[in-house]
Amino acid sequence: MKRLNNFIVSDTKGRMRLRVPALKNLKTAERMLEELKTLEGVRKADVNQITGSVLLEYDPHTFERRGLAHVFNEVVPHAKPLPTLSHRTKKMLRSKEMRLFENKGMLVCGLTSLAALAFKGFKLHTAAGAVFVALAALHTYRYRKNMLR
Known part of the structure; x- marks a missing residue:
């Protein structure tokens, strides 16, 4: 779960955006989208292959981050976050x-x-x-x- 936090760009109640450069690969992006749609509480999942980002809309009462972390680690196990400026x-x-x-x-x-x-x-x-x-x-x-x- 700690690893997942490195990729979260924004997180508000019911909406989360992740930036994952590995999703610029078409097969990886499609697999991530399929896996995200199977998670409980996910209302909508969009993967933008061009920017390498995921927009996730979810029900805050039923969605569990552990499930997202599991999917994330399964689909992109060796992904590295974008470097950030200090x-x-x-x-x-x-x-x-x-x-x-x-x-x-x-x-x-x-x-x-x-x-x-x-x-x-x-x-x-x-x-x-x-x-x-x-x-x-x-x-x-x-x-x-x-x-x-």
Whole structure:
């Protein structure tokens, strides 16, 4: 059961999502779906092969996690969870430098947009937004690449 918890992305009363990269395999995904539908208390089970996730809707009064853990261990015994970023890494990725860059970019984009609208340059307004998005994506990519070295 402890192993199963590593794959649970969200769990609310009656609804659970698991992310299991091994489910990107068609045969594994089909087998998991078949097994999940046999569990007592399961109302609906969807396996998304593209994302490798399972969405499970269940009756909280009759559903038992032990049954899910058994199915999970039987279908994907050697599955490994996706690596997660540590709290420190997440904090560094949203550091002061990133926020400052984003704020400057939004300011420049906003001023360009206002100037374009004032002179009825709607195309320039759209282009300014596209340029900002592209620059932000590039900066984020470079920043993350440097932080993860």
